[in-house]
Amino acid sequence: MSEANGEKITKPDKINLTLKVWRQAGPNKKGRLETHEAKGISTDMSFLEMLDVVNEGLTLEGKEPIAFDHDCREGICGTCGAVVNGLAHGPERETTLCQLHMRHFKDGDTLVIEPWRARPFKVIKDLAVDRSAFDKIIEAGGYVSVNTGGAPEANTIPVPPETAELAMDAAACIGCGACVAACPNASAMLFVGAKISHMALLPQGKPEAARRALSMLRKMDELGFGNCGNEAECEAVCPKNITITNIARFNREFLKASLCSKEK
Numbered sequence: 001m002s003e004a005n006g007e008k009i010t011k012p013d014k015i016n017l018t019l020k021v022w023r024q025a026g027p028n029k030k031g032r033l034e035t036h037e038a039k040g041i042s043t044d045m046s047f048l049e050m051l052d053v054v055n056e057g058l059t060l061e062g063k064e065p066i067a068f069d070h071d072c073r074e075g076i077c078g079t080c081g082a083v084v085n086g087l088a089h090g091p092e093r094e095t096t097l098c099q100l101h102m103r104h105f106k107d108g109d110t111l112v113i114e115p116w117r118a119r120p121f122k123v124i125k126d127l128a129v130d131r132s133a134f135d136k137i138i139e140a141g142g143y144v145s146v147n148t149g150g151a152p153e154a155n156t157i158p159v160p161p162e163t164a165e166l167a168m169d170a171a172a173c174i175g176c177g178a179c180v181a182a183c184p185n186a187s188a189m190l191f192v193g194a195k196i197s198h199m200a201l202l203p204q205g206k207p208e209a210a211r212r213a214l215s216m217l218r219k220m221d222e223l224g225f226g227n228c229g230n231e232a233e234c235e236a237v238c239p240k241n242i243t244i245t246n247i248a249r250f251n252r253e254f255l256k257a258s259l260c261s262k263e264k
């Protein structure tokens with residue numbers, strides 16, 4: 001229950017929605033928006049649970065359920081994601097689709113649900129997209145030098161707390177791809193900026209920093225991601241609050257690497 005102008009407003013426990021969902025049988029098939037009614041949806045459900053209910057109905061009718069990506073359903077793994085009414089991961093800030101609850105929608109709402117749209121992310125089926133391009137960028141980042149032998153005593157590598165905090169903030173990126181989906185250029189700079197920052201800030205990541213920055217940027221370009229246009233749409237939709245200062249750090253790392261590295 002909430003209050004507006006002194007009047008008590010009771011929010012319904014259940015809502016009815018009209019969904020316009022992107023249906024596409026395969027990567028090279030033509031897609032279209034298909035209308036489905038989602039009736040009696042509990043406002044305590046998550047967005048994915050709502051899709052589960054719709055899919056149960058479709059299955060009972062002998063129809064093909066809506067394919068969508070998911071795994072942990074706890075906002076940790078980065079597997080889920082769809083564009084809801086034009087917003088990657090839907091209308092709530094710093095929230096993954098699996099953690100978006102139906103209480104944020106109103107009875108009678110129409111929701112247009114589409115997959116991430118970016119050239120390097122091919123639609124596999126309906127809302128499920130292939131984000132293996134991110135894995136290829138991570139792979140291009142390569143290894144971190146680690147001396148063999150027993151684990152060193154933690155205090156032998158001092159890291160200022162502010163630096164550790166910044167590295168931890170960058171490490172929060174779950175690789176969901178919402179930043180790419182929201183960017184008009186389909187740039188992966190926020191994602192790569194987070195990964196580069198995470199490693200470049202810590203002493204353990206410094207020996208290979210130059211090679212890593214050059215290699216990840218090269219791979220990003222090769223896979224067809226666009227360049228950053230400073231729109232900051234990526235930051236606005238990021239469920240883990242990764243800020244564009246990570247892109248600035250990535251640019252600095254890249255510049256340093258270009259000037260100092262023997263690698264071409």
Ligand code: SF4
Pocket residue numbers: 172173174175176177178179180190191194234237238239240241242
């Ligand atoms: S930077 Fe944010 S939006 Fe982009 S992949 Fe990482 S968590 Fe997702």
Ligand code: FES
Pocket residue numbers: 069070071072073074075076077078079080081096097098099
């Ligand atoms: S399913 Fe893991 S973050 Fe949403």
